[in-house]
Structures are given as structure tokens and as C-alpha cells.
Amino acid sequence: MADVMAEVEGRTLKLSNLDKVLYPNGFTKGEVIAYYHAIAPVMLPHLAGRPVTRIRFPNGTDKPSFFEKNVPAGTPEWVRTHHVVGSSEDIVFPIVDDTPTLIWLANLAALELHTHQWRVAPDSDETTIDDALPVDQLVIDLDPGPGVEMPLIATAGLLIAGELGDAGLVAHAKTSGSKGLQLYVPLEPTPVRPVLEWVRGLGERLVQLHPALFVTEIAKVARAGKILIDVNQNLPGRTTVTPYSLRAKGEPTASTPLRWQEVEEATAGAPLRFTSADVLARVTEHGDLFEPLLAGRRGVLPPQVG
Numbered sequence: 001m002a003d004v005m006a007e008v009e010g011r012t013l014k015l016s017n018l019d020k021v022l023y024p025n026g027f028t029k030g031e032v033i034a035y036y037h038a039i040a041p042v043m044l045p046h047l048a049g050r051p052v053t054r055i056r057f058p059n060g061t062d063k064p065s066f067f068e069k070n071v072p073a074g075t076p077e078w079v080r081t082h083h084v085v086g087s088s089e090d091i092v093f094p095i096v097d098d099t100p101t102l103i104w105l106a107n108l109a110a111l112e113l114h115t116h117q118w119r120v121a122p123d124s125d126e127t128t129i130d131d132a133l134p135v136d137q138l139v140i141d142l143d144p145g146p147g148v149e150m151p152l153i154a155t156a157g158l159l160i161a162g163e164l165g166d167a168g169l170v171a172h173a174k175t176s177g178s179k180g181l182q183l184y185v186p187l188e189p190t191p192v193r194p195v196l197e198w199v200r201g202l203g204e205r206l207v208q209l210h211p212a213l214f215v216t217e218i219a220k221v222a223r224a225g226k227i228l229i230d231v232n233q234n235l236p237g238r239t240t241v242t243p244y245s246l247r248a249k250g251e252p253t254a255s256t257p258l259r260w261q262e263v264e265e266a267t268a269g270a271p272l273r274f275t276s277a278d279v280l281a282r283v284t285e286h287g288d289l290f291e292p293l294l295a296g297r298r299g300v301l302p303p304q305v306g
Helices: 028-049 097-107 148-167 192-209 262-266 276-286
Strands: 004-008 011-015 052-055 066-068 082-086 090-093 112-116 127-128 134-146 172-175 181-191 229-230
Touching: 004 097, 028 097, 028 112, 028 276, 052 082, 052 090, 097 112, 112 181, 134 148, 134 192, 148 192, 148 229, 148 262, 181 192, 192 229
Parallel strands: 082 127
Antiparallel strands: 004 011, 052 066, 052 112, 082 090, 134 181, 134 229, 172 181
């Protein structure tokens, strides 16, 4: 298919190879672009102000991919960028806070979008990563080891949500779009170091209380039959897949916000796996289930876990 020139909110974009198959089930690049255009109203608020790391699959999800942090050559001048400086990185990231930028990335076959737990300061062109960097959410990534299926992961998610509730924090769940679940807690802006230490304390407490269920060791040999609580997702340089982002699987699954009733039903075997079409239907029915992360109650970490 020839290149197509498209007007998106006043920006002219050249969209290429729209009929190229990017997923083994036949889902094309044009369908990827159409999904991101349709999901933009609920996805953009979660992307806004957050530097975006992309995983690009120029020849499809079953072919080699690459991570991309810096903006690529040929980036349109209207794309907002932000300079991030740290001990091990000096990167110019894109900031995806409008639909044209989201569609531009989709056209680059940036199927997966991953973001930090912090936002750049308004009107700032540069952020330095250090222990004082304020984050506005914490995330607990539940990564299943070999032999662990969704009923056990869902049970773990409910258990952790209860622990967070006892600490005065409100958790919101989403699928990773792959095998796991992720719990998010909106926070009043808090320096990253105490957030990281608090979540590590929670992880250690959960391992002590439920040693047959949880592990905080990343080594796979320690994870068989258990669930990794990946607290390091809260490090300032780490990212987590953004709500509503596609994932690079055999078909276009997406990281999907959930109702807690669905998590409870999953403990009895109800599936928690949603394709792009499922996600769009869910948004039509429920709206943005992660909207409380944007405008709801924001928590304050208690002095210590438990």
C-alpha cells in the first residue's frame, strides 16, 4: 500500500506500509494505528508529562525488536521532547501528550509504550534523576514464575490490595498485557527514595508472611511456583508498561485496567486477557477505570509498613 498523508488534529502525518502484518494473527500496522487513535482519549492522560520508552517491532512481533529511549532522527519539530540526565543516562525522550505524537509513534511500529512513575515539571526542559525526584504513583509488579497461573496471581493481587488498604492506600489493578498483574497507588508527590524503601519494606513483609507465595529475588531458580514482587519498578530510571499500551504477543493484547470484581472472579479461573478490540469495548462500557490515578484520592505513605 502506498504512503498515506493524514491530518491528525492539525498535524500532517505520512503513514506508511499500513497493510504490513505486525502480529502473527494478521493484525496490521494500519490496525495498530487505528487502535492508538481510538484509545487516545483515555490513554493520553496517563502518558502526559511522562518520558516514553518505546519497544519497536518494524517487522512484526515475531521478528527482532529494539528498545528506543532517545527520539529518532527525523522526529517532527512539533513533537515535545525532554532531556533526562542521570548517573548512567543522558537522553532526549519524547513526551506523548497529544494524539499526533501517539500516531507518529504507532507509525514507527512502536507497539509498546513504557513510562516512569514520575512526570516532568511543567515548563521544564530537563530533569535530573536523583533520590529527590518526586513520584506521583507507586507500582507493584506481580511477575509469575514458572508454573504460576492467573488464579494464584489474582489471589496475590487481592492480598496485596488488602495490605495497602490497611496502610491507608487505595490500589488499582491492571493486567500487564502479558502474564502478570500490576497494582498502582496514586500518591501525593513524594521523593522517590522513601517510596522505593517503603515498597521494598512491603515486599519483605509479604515474603515473611507468605513465603510459599511471594519472592523478591529476581533469579528464576528462586521463582518457580512463586510470584516475584518486582519492587524495582519504582526506581527512578525504571519504566512500566503504560495503561492501554499494546503488547508484542501473538495477537494484540493490551495492558488493561480492571475492576476488583474481575480480579476476584479470576481467582476462580475467569480469564484476564484482553485484545485491542476488547479494550475499546471496555472503555465504551466502563470509561477509564484508571481515571482515579489522575484525579482521585492521592495517598500519603505511612511511616512504615505494617
